[in-house]
Amino acid sequence: MRSDFTDSAMAVSGAFIRASVYAMLALPAILVIVSSFTSGDTMKFPPRGFSLRWYQKAVENELFMSALWTSTYVAVLVAIIALVTGFAGAFAINRFSFPGKTFVQGLAFSPLIVPAVVLGIGLLQLFAWLDLTQTIYPLLLGHLVLAIPYVVRTILASLTLHDRVLEEAAMNLRATPLQVIRRITLPLILPGLLSAAIFAFVTSFGNATVSVFLTYGGNVTLPVQIFAYVDTSYDPLVAAVSSIMIVVTLVVIWAIERLIGAERVA
Amino acid sequence: MLASSKEYENMEDTAQDVGDLVVQLQSVSRHYGETVAVANVSLDARRGELVCLLGPSGCGKTTTLRMVAGFVEPTSGTISINSINMTHQPPYRRDTGMVFQSYALFPHMTVAENIAFGLENLKWPRAERESRVKEMLKLVELSHLAQRVPSQLSGGQQQRIALARALAMRPAVLLLDEPFSNLDAQLRVRMREELREVIRGVNVTTLFVTHDQEEALTMSDRIVVMNSGQVEQVGTPGEIYEAPATPFVAKFIGWCSLLQGTVGADGTFASIAGLRLAGKWGVGPGTAVIRPEQIKLATDGAAGQSLSARVVQSHYYGAATRLVLDVDGERLTMQERFPFGRHPTHGDLLSITINTNEIRILPSTPAKS
Numbered sequence: 274m275r276s277d278f279t280d281s282a283m284a285v286s287g288a289f290i291r292a293s294v295y296a297m298l299a300l301p302a303i304l305v306i307v308s309s310f311t312s313g314d315t316m317k318f319p320p321r322g323f324s325l326r327w328y329q330k331a332v333e334n335e336l337f338m339s340a341l342w343t344s345t346y347v348a349v350l351v352a353i354i355a356l357v358t359g360f361a362g363a364f365a366i367n368r369f370s371f372p373g374k375t376f377v378q379g380l381a382f383s384p385l386i387v388p389a390v391v392l393g394i395g396l397l398q399l400f401a402w403l404d405l406t407q408t409i410y411p412l413l414l415g416h417l418v419l420a421i422p423y424v425v426r427t428i429l430a431s432l433t434l435h436d437r438v439l440e441e442a443a444m445n446l447r448a449t450p451l452q453v454i455r456r457i458t459l460p461l462i463l464p465g466l467l468s469a470a471i472f473a474f475v476t477s478f479g480n481a482t483v484s485v486f487l488t489y490g491g492n493v494t495l496p497v498q499i500f501a502y503v504d505t506s507y508d509p510l511v512a513a514v515s516s517i518m519i520v521v522t523l524v525v526i527w528a529i530e531r532l533i534g535a536e537r538v539a
Numbered sequence: 540m541l542a543s544s545k546e547y548e549n550m551e552d553t554a555q556d557v558g559d560l561v562v563q564l565q566s567v568s569r570h571y572g573e574t575v576a577v578a579n580v581s582l583d584a585r586r587g588e589l590v591c592l593l594g595p596s597g598c599g600k601t602t603t604l605r606m607v608a609g610f611v612e613p614t615s616g617t618i619s620i621n622s623i624n625m626t627h628q629p630p631y632r633r634d635t636g637m638v639f640q641s642y643a644l645f646p647h648m649t650v651a652e653n654i655a656f657g658l659e660n661l662k663w664p665r666a667e668r669e670s671r672v673k674e675m676l677k678l679v680e681l682s683h684l685a686q687r688v689p690s691q692l693s694g695g696q697q698q699r700i701a702l703a704r705a706l707a708m709r710p711a712v713l714l715l716d717e718p719f720s721n722l723d724a725q726l727r728v729r730m731r732e733e734l735r736e737v738i739r740g741v742n743v744t745t746l747f748v749t750h751d752q753e754e755a756l757t758m759s760d761r762i763v764v765m766n767s768g769q770v771e772q773v774g775t776p777g778e779i780y781e782a783p784a785t786p787f788v789a790k791f792i793g794w795c796s797l798l799q800g801t802v803g804a805d806g807t808f809a810s811i812a813g814l815r816l817a818g819k820w821g822v823g824p825g826t827a828v829i830r831p832e833q834i835k836l837a838t839d840g841a842a843g844q845s846l847s848a849r850v851v852q853s854h855y856y857g858a859a860t861r862l863v864l865d866v867d868g869e870r871l872t873m874q875e876r877f878p879f880g881r882h883p884t885h886g887d888l889l890s891i892t893i894n895t896n897e898i899r900i901l902p903s904t905p906a907k908s
């Protein structure tokens with residue numbers, strides 16, 4: 274009886290703590306989304322009235338829309354490149370021994386020791402020296418440096434848990450190494466691939482500290498643009514833009530799941 | 540379980556004249572650093588033969604089997620399949636079908652997809668693939684489970700699917716690594732009989748790994764007894780059981796008691812502790828191999844030849860009781876059925892006779908071929 278009581282007390286408090294954590298995490302986003310529908314001129318909670326006027330303004334705003342496009346474009350590229358290189362890296366660490374393996378592994382497993390700001394400045398200088406500042410590469414590279422370690426880590430964890438005997442069975446059934454990867458390894462580590470891809474996208478899409486140094490040809494990413502805007506004015510337009518950003522993130526996560534998930538059926 | 544094995548046999552017929560040795564290992568060794576997993580092993584399997592690798596844990600059975608499949612490369616020696624040197628070929632170029640200890644069914648594919656997997660890699664046309672999958676499912680009598688995924692199958696069903704998947708490609712050799720170790724005792728015996736029937740039905744050459752001597756004796760055409768990486772003896776189940784070549788084989792198969800001693804000029808064996816066995820063996824030092832069934836309780840009429848034995852251990856097995864006895868300072872194992880309630884216990888004194896006619900004495904340091 275005693276343990277029954279303790280059990281239920283633990284369960285209730287556990288549920289309570291979990292609920293509060295989720296609420297705390299979601300609250301800022303909810304606040305922003307709710308206040309973006311205001312009909313007033315200031316960002317306030319609770320909002321005054323209901324209108325879509327700030328959304329209309331946001332969509333009409335050339336600066337925000339091109340920044341949104343740049344961010345999405347870069348983040349999708351980062352997700353794809355990080356996934357491919359990250360898988361290659363994780364596979365190599367998991368399967369082979371090669372000189373410098375511990376170093377590569379260390380890179381993947383230690384958190385980024387260089388502050389993001391320093392990384393941004395460093396990349397800016399490097400690319401200025403290479404005369405490539407007016408290209409997308411600095412931005413891509415900056416985001417990849419942030420995303421790849423996590424991607425490697427996630428996929429490596431999946432590969433470690435993955436049952437190698439299944440690959441041997443496939444090879445015994447005449448599958449070449451490439452066929453084994455395509456038909457056995459990848460489908461079985463799919464959950465890991467999914468979360469890695471989503472993480473890479475979100476890292477790039479939401480990053481401001483590195484991106485702020487690496488704008489190219491007048492193209493700014495959305496977070497940078499929001500910072501610049503908030504610096505001078507504070508109206509519900511940013512709330513509307515932020516809400517759009519949240520929606521885009523959700524859509525992309527959904528698309529990634531559909532896209533990679535579809536492989537499972539094939 | 541022999542539903543439709545005819546076609547398989549027909550296919551085999553065309554390959555009959557390639558040569559009779561399907562698998563051939565010549566002085567194969569495998570080292571892991573200092574550890575010698577397999578040392579200088581030579582063995583072969585003829586067409587349609589069921590050869591069993593038998594030995595205690597860690598003696599190198601799995602390593603040997605994995606070298607045939609191509610997952611482990613030998614440190615030295617050659618492996619041929621159908622007279623073609625395969626020593627350095629990758630697994631997917633070898634004509635083997637393997638049933639893994641854990642079955643290794645692909646969890647993200649249905650039973651039918653699992654069986655079709657090898658056929659797809661062999662580029663069979665779709666129609667032939669489908670009919671072959673049906674045929675294999677029928678062979679293992681699991682046609683109704685074609686669309687299930689492996690996690691929805693029992694252990695015995697998974698094993699049969701693994702067998703069907705391996706046989707679907709019509710491999711030259713079927714490889715099995717302790718296929719029954721994950722099944723409970725009763726199912727194990729049933730699956731053993733089924734498996735043997737299927738293998739006989741399709742007439743596929745089979746290499747089979749086990750550490751269970753009963754499994755080896757009942758299933759095999761020939762047994763290869765291994766000990767610490769080496770082959771101790773190769774022979775039919777009868778030869779292995781009746782005429783063990785080394786004390787190790789005698790001990791490993793059938794709970795024999797081994798007595799160190801010497802055969803004197805009169806042909807009588809005297810063990811080190813002093814137990815004497817009258818007989819006509821060749822003079823010299825040797826090891827006497829005494830089977831449990833060669834020791835009997837003394838009947839009244841045989842008082843003259845009986846020996847006095849003290850019970851050291853008593854294990855009840857239902858159908859029989861296995862006793863470890865102390866006879867003149869030697870430990871002997873015997874097996875006997877006692878009436879209910881009359882089981883000897885530790886310390887009891889018994890009167891026994893030993894049937895010396897069938898006892899073999901292995902000369903010390905046996906010359907190995």
Ligand SMILES: Nc1ncnc2c1ncn2[C@@H]1O[C@H](COP(=O)(O)OP(=O)(O)OP(=O)(O)O)[C@@H](O)[C@H]1O
Binds near residue numbers: 574575594600
């Ligand atoms: N990859 C490896 N690295 C190092 N040593 C190994 C490796 N594989 C096997 N060994 C060693 O080789 C020896 C034989 O191993 P193997 O797996 O062939 O034994 P086994 O006869 O199949 O035993 P069991 O009945 O327990 O399965 C063992 O001593 C084992 O420790």
Ligand SMILES: [Mg+2]
Binds near residue numbers: 600601602
């Ligand atoms: Mg083994």
